[in-house]
Amino acid sequence: MRVVITGGGTGGHLKVADAFIEEYSKRGIKPIFIGSVNGQDKDWFENDKRLKKAYFLETRGVVNKKGLGKISSLFQIFKAMNQCFDIFDKYDVKTVISVGGFSAAPATFAAILSWGCKLYIHEQNSVMGRLNEITSKFATQVFCSFDNKSLIRDYPVSEEFFDNARIRDELKTIIFLGGSQGASAINNFALKVAPTLKKLGLNIIHQTGKNDYERVKEEYEKMGIEVDLFPFSKEIAKKMSEADFAVSRAGASTLWELCANSLPTLFVPFPYAAKDHQYTNAKFLEDKGLCYLCREEKLNEEILIESLKKDNFSISKKLVDSIKYNAVESIVNLISQGK
Ligand SMILES: CC(=O)N[C@H]1[C@@H](OP(=O)(O)OP(=O)(O)OC[C@H]2O[C@@H](n3ccc(=O)[nH]c3=O)[C@H](O)[C@@H]2O)O[C@H](CO)[C@@H](O)[C@@H]1O
Known part of the structure; x- marks a missing residue:
């Protein structure tokens, strides 16, 4: 009997x-991953030795499509769902864990329609995605x-973010984070405030995203400002731990990693996130006094400088209790018990 982990984008x-894959791997279990040929799924899991097998099916998003585009995407999902039935039969799959995104659609529907197969969903955001x-009713x-x-409220954050955690009692370095793809608005803001931050004697770490890296690099060079600049880093936990303050998009994984x-x-x-979920993600923390929150159109230098001057030592201390480290272990324990 095999476990399928599905989703991505x-x-x-x-x-x-x-x-999830890492937790199963620790238990000596090799799950199957089912994702899409579109999006970033292949970059993450193609040739991953922790997996029994990774499948990347022909699927793409449905929600943002209209007319024929929507029908064709739905037809692709239907075809891919039939491939999932074959995969489920071949490996006797009785547990499917969906992490959402359009890549998850075929295996999720196949799980619902397969007799005796249990479906578990991890919803990352404060507002549910369409799929x-x-x-979720099933x-x-x-x-x-x-x-x-939710039976488990802590987010499955990798241990390295806890291992590299520290209470911030001084302000030396600031990090700008744009989420997995980078954010041009955050990049532009960083470029605008960089001269002031440098005057204040602060170091800058800046993740730009792949598409905007060259432009941002040139702009810093023109200003003669030295920063730790990169498009995407596999060592983001280490980069975070070097910083004393962050300016970031409010994607759920990044948000809980910062906590x-x-x-x-x-x-x-991100102002255009579905149902404004990035705003409500961060609002959840702001209501508890655990972060600062600013709409993109209102962002300016004064707001940042004011936040830097506040009692960030207290916030850093409070963040320690905002999340526990063993969430994924607890979730997999429940799943193993069939709960
Ligand atoms: C525009 C949009 O709709 N974005 C959504 C997308 O965001 P996005 O894909 O940006 O997701 P998150 O910000 O939640 O996570 C990004 C992940 O990439 C990692 N990382 C990032 C930069 C880097 O250099 N190295 C690195 O490893 C981060 O540590 C994090 O684990 O999925 C999230 C989870 O469903 C949602 O909350 C976001 O709203």
Whole structure:
């Protein structure tokens, strides 16, 4: 009997899939991954030795499509669902864990329609994605860190963010984070405030995303400002731990990793995220006095400088209790018991 982990598209979903794969791997179990040929799924899990097998099926998003595009995407999902039935038969799959995103659709529907197969959903965000909204009614359990009905409330954050955590009692370095794909608004803001931050004697770490890296690099060079600049880093936990304050998008994985790292943050949510979920993600923390939150259109230098002057030592201390480290272990324990 095999476990299937399905879903992806962007880093936020894939990071949670990775946490599940790692936990099963620790238990000597090799799960099957089912993702899509589109999005970042292949970059993360092609040739991953922890997996029994990784399948990347022909699927793409449905929600943002209209007319014929929508029909064709739905037809692809239907075809891919039939491939999932074959995979389930071949490996006697009785447990499917979905981390959401369009990549998850075929295996999730196949799980619902397969006799004796249990579906578990991890919803990362404070507002449910469209697929999870439809399929969660059929799930044995839905796990969500923003939902007080969820059996496990802690987010599956990799241990390295806890291992590298520290209470911030001084301000030397600031990190700019744009989520898995980078954010041009955060990049532009960083470029605008960099001269002031340098005058204040602060170091800058800046993750730009792949597409904007060259432009941002040139702009810093023109200003003669030295920064630790990179498009995407596999060592983001280490980069976070070097910083004393963050300016970041409010994607769920990044948000909880910053909490795990005890790093005080000014969140600037992606304004076009479905149902404004990045805003409500960060609002959840802001209501508890655990972060600063600013709409992209209102972001300016004064807001950042004011946040830097506040009592970030207290916020950093409070963040220690905002998340526990063993969430994925607890979730997999429940799944193993069939709960
Ligand atoms: C635009 C959009 O809709 N984004 C969504 C997407 O965000 P996105 O894919 O950006 O997801 P997150 O910000 O949640 O996570 C990004 C992940 O990439 C990792 N990372 C990032 C930069 C880097 O250099 N190295 C690195 O490893 C981070 O540590 C994190 O684990 O999925 C999230 C989880 O469903 C949602 O909350 C976001 O709203």
